[in-house]
Each structure stands twice: as structure tokens, then as C-alpha cells.
Amino acid sequence: MVGRTIKSLRRNQSLTQRELAHRVGITGAQLHRYENGSTRIATSRLIAIADALKVNAETLIAVGQKQSTETVPPVATKTADQARDDIIELVELYSSMTDPRHRSALMVMARIIKRSEHPMAQTN
Numbered sequence: 001m002v003g004r005t006i007k008s009l010r011r012n013q014s015l016t017q018r019e020l021a022h023r024v025g026i027t028g029a030q031l032h033r034y035e036n037g038s039t040r041i042a043t044s045r046l047i048a049i050a051d052a053l054k055v056n057a058e059t060l061i062a063v064g065q066k067q068s069t070e071t072v073p074p075v076a077t078k079t080a081d082q083a084r085d086d087i088i089e090l091v092e093l094y095s096s097m098t099d100p101r102h103r104s105a106l107m108v109m110a111r112i113i114k115r116s117e118h119p120m121a122q123t124n
Contacts, residue, residue: 001037002034002060003035003036004035005059005060006031006034006035006049006053006060007035009053013053013054015053017031017032017035020052020053023052024045024048024049024052025048043108043109044101044102046060047101047104047105048101057104057105093106094106
């Protein structure tokens with residue numbers, strides 16, 4: 001699904017696979033595998049592709065999220081102390097990221113997860 005979206009966006013911009021691949025820093029063959037769905041696309045690569053296509057990265061990530069067939073195993077309810085420790089670790093990890101694209105990717109994924117838990121929630 002996400003591969004078809006990338007292909008459609010690329011064609012709408014009259015780009016060849018080779019041209020888009022060059023912009024992203026991958027081979028044309030790799031882009032072909034992404035577009036036909038034979039290779040999964042990492043979130044960081046989706047962001048690079050979105051940047052190269054001049055579209056919102058969240059759009060491509062959301063499409064990729066919908067196609068994911070992986071399920072996340074249920075997590076046991078955490079205590080308040082464990083939840084606080086997780087929040088502290090998350091803030092420390094975010095703060096240690098030097099690449100703004102990585103910070104952006106983390107925020108996009110957090111928003112997608114939040115929306116999947118609360119599908120009626122509105123975003124600003």
C-alpha cells in the first residue's frame with residue numbers, strides 16, 4: 001500500500017525511479033522493491049522519501065502503519081514508578097537525538113500510536 005502511494009506520488013511529479021532513488025540516497029533497485037512491496041520500508045527511510053517527494057512524512061508513515069501486519073504483544077499494566085521511569089527514559093532518548101529528522105520521526109510515531117488508541121481524537 002505505501003509502495004503504491006510512493007509510486008503514484010513519484011509518477012505525479014514525473015520522476016523516474018532512478019531520480020527519486022538518487023534524491024533519497026538509495027539504488028533504483030531498492031526503490032523498486034519498496035514500490036512493489038517486496039521490501040519493508042523503515043520509518044527513517046519513509047521520512048527521506050517524503051522529503052524527496054516534498055510531501056508530509058506523516059502521510060506516508062500513516063499509510064505504512066495501516067499496512068503493517070505485525071501485532072504488538074499486550075503489555076502488563078505498569079506501576080506508577082515504572083511509568084515514570086519510562087517517561088524519563090523517553091525524554092532522555094529524545095534529548096540525546098541530534099538529528100531533527102529523528103526527533104520528528106519519534107513525534108510522528110507517537111502521534112500515530114495515540115490516534116490508533118483514540119481514533120476519534122482530534123489533532124491540532
